[in-house]
Amino acid sequence: MQARRHTARVLACAVALLCLGLALPAASGAAIKLTPVKGKLKTKIGIADQKAEVFNDQRLRDLGFDYSRRSVAWDALRFADQRADLDAWIAGSRLMGTDPLITLARSRKTNGRSYRPPTAARYLREFRRFRKRYPDVTTWSAWNEANHCGVGTCKKPELVARYYNAIRRNCPGCKVLAADLLDQPNMVKWALEFQRAARWQPKYWGLHDYIDANRFQTTRTAALLKAVRGEVWLTEIGGLVARRNGSKIKLRQGKAHAARATRFIFDRLARLDRRVTRIYLYHWRSSTPRDSWDSALIGADDRPRPALAVVKRLLERAR
Numbered sequence: 437m438q439a440r441r442h443t444a445r446v447l448a449c450a451v452a453l454l455c456l457g458l459a460l461p462a463a464s465g466a467a468i469k470l471t472p473v474k475g476k477l478k479t480k481i482g483i484a485d486q487k488a489e490v491f492n493d494q495r496l497r498d499l500g501f502d503y504s505r506r507s508v509a510w511d512a513l514r515f516a517d518q519r520a521d522l523d524a525w526i527a528g529s530r531l532m533g534t535d536p537l538i539t540l541a542r543s544r545k546t547n548g549r550s551y552r553p554p555t556a557a558r559y560l561r562e563f564r565r566f567r568k569r570y571p572d573v574t575t576w577s578a579w580n581e582a583n584h585c586g587v588g589t590c591k592k593p594e595l596v597a598r599y600y601n602a603i604r605r606n607c608p609g610c611k612v613l614a615a616d617l618l619d620q621p622n623m624v625k626w627a628l629e630f631q632r633a634a635r636w637q638p639k640y641w642g643l644h645d646y647i648d649a650n651r652f653q654t655t656r657t658a659a660l661l662k663a664v665r666g667e668v669w670l671t672e673i674g675g676l677v678a679r680r681n682g683s684k685i686k687l688r689q690g691k692a693h694a695a696r697a698t699r700f701i702f703d704r705l706a707r708l709d710r711r712v713t714r715i716y717l718y719h720w721r722s723s724t725p726r727d728s729w730d731s732a733l734i735g736a737d738d739r740p741r742p743a744l745a746v747v748k749r750l751l752e753r754a755r
Contacts, residue, residue, distance in 0.1 A: 477754035479706040481747075482534065484672050484716040487723070488521065491528030495740070496720055499751060504534040505671055505716045507541040507580040507616075510554055513565045518544065526570055536573055537671065537716070538566070539616050539642065540599070541580035542587045551588045553579075556598035563603055576603050577613035577642050577671065583626040584618050593626050594633035601634060614664075616642030616671050619656035624663045631664070638664070642671035644718075645705065646731075649697050650676045650687045654708050661709050669714040673701055674731030675743050681728040694731060695742035702750050717747065 482503025490496055506525055512518040529536040542551055578600040582589045589596050596615050603612045614630060617623050641664050648656045661668055675694030676687050706715055722732040733744040
């Protein structure tokens with residue numbers, strides 16, 4: 437009887453801690469204790485979403501994000517539908533008053549050459565078209581998830597270094613990220629090879645550290661911070677609600693998990709180093725109930741998720 441009462445008391449305490457957000461289950465099953473956010477959060481917060489219509493959502497506007505981010509095919513301006521889509525997204529960002537970050541990415545063409553990156557000369561020609569069409573966009577990233585072999589550049593850091601130098605030399609006064617990297621095993625090696633090829637120490641790097649965030653770890657983020665000198669912006673990050681992309685990387689998921697991971701992002705990753713200066717939460721609203729990746733703050737049913745309440749509370753405290 438006493439054993440049963442003791443077990444009941446332990447379970448009750450555990451439930452209470454989880455409700456307060458003071459203990460989080462890690463991927464290993466162990467509990468991680470999080471300290472409450474204290475003082476003003478110095479890291480700037482933005483939203484990353486590919487859809488222009490999200491800027492029409494008053495709930496997003498009310499949060500008062502400073503920044504927005506999306507990835508764009510390097511040859512997008514050659515296609516009328518992609519031009520129109522990007523025009524609408526840029527207009528939405530302007531309307532909401534956010535400073536847009538544009539990350540150039542692989543082509544969306546489907547003729548069998550989709551994953552072949554362009555030469556540096558072709559890349560520069562297209563970048564100049566972007567600059568002419570959007571002269572007020574002054575924050576760029578050379579390539580999206582550059583160390584991911586699915587985009588054709590995981591073994592070509594020297595090529596991405598040429599992209600980066602092309603932007604840097606042709607965009608005076610701009611903030612230029614070396615690249616957006618995935619927190620996977622080749623990340624540090626890729627970054628070091630990039631720096632040697634660029635012959636320049638980039639002031640800014642992008643990182644998509646979903647693994648760290650959803651396993652309640654800081655290992656990969658800390659590794660990149662150690663390998664580079666510049667600021668590290670978490671240009672895509674969020675708590676995983678659902679994943680249907682066939683990945684073999686094991687990550688916990690679910691709405692409650694996403695809320696706890698979001699809390700971890702602000703309590704640990706945002707405060708890991710003073711060089712973590714921006715966080716772009718990915719993303720605002722899921723498109724369908726069967727998205728291949730869903731870390732959205734609003735569901736496809738238009739209902740807010742628990743992670744949104746976490747973001748609201750943290751932004752209110754930061755202000």
